Amino acid sequence: MLLRTLAIDCADPYELATFWNAVTGWPISDGDEPGDEEVLIEAPAPGPALLFIRVPESKTVKNRIHFDWMPTERTRDAEVERVIALGAKLYEDHRTADGLGWVTLLDPEGNEFCVERSAAERNL
The missing domain is CATH 3.10.180.10 (2,3-Dihydroxybiphenyl 1,2-Dioxygenase, domain 1)
Known part of the structure; x- marks a missing residue:
């Protein structure tokens, strides 16, 4: 089995992906732009990509x-x-x-x- 993607719920996918792009140096996927419901940053192989997904609720407790x-x-x-x-x-x-x-x-x-x-x- 291969872990391909880690999904992260968030309020602003592009903004959070931009932060993690700066931290990791991994590129934001071609075609992803501000306002998108989902934004992907691509990790070098074989690492999982990070997929940021817009959700309506905000974070309220410590991450599991x-x-x-x-x-x-x-x-x-x-x-x-x-x-x-x-x-x-x-x-x-x-x-x-x-x-x-x-x-x-x-x-x-x-x-x-x-x-x-x-x-x-x-x-x-």
């Missing part, structure tokens, strides 16, 4: 599933700063004095996601 991202080009802390500059908000900081831990952030619609240490930081 969330992304854990591991930076590939930056440290955890540099990635956290970069993603906050793109519009994420700090939610919970689980970093410890010895350099371990992760940071939980919120995307522009309040969905939780985590940024862990990079592979290079894990090998230090």
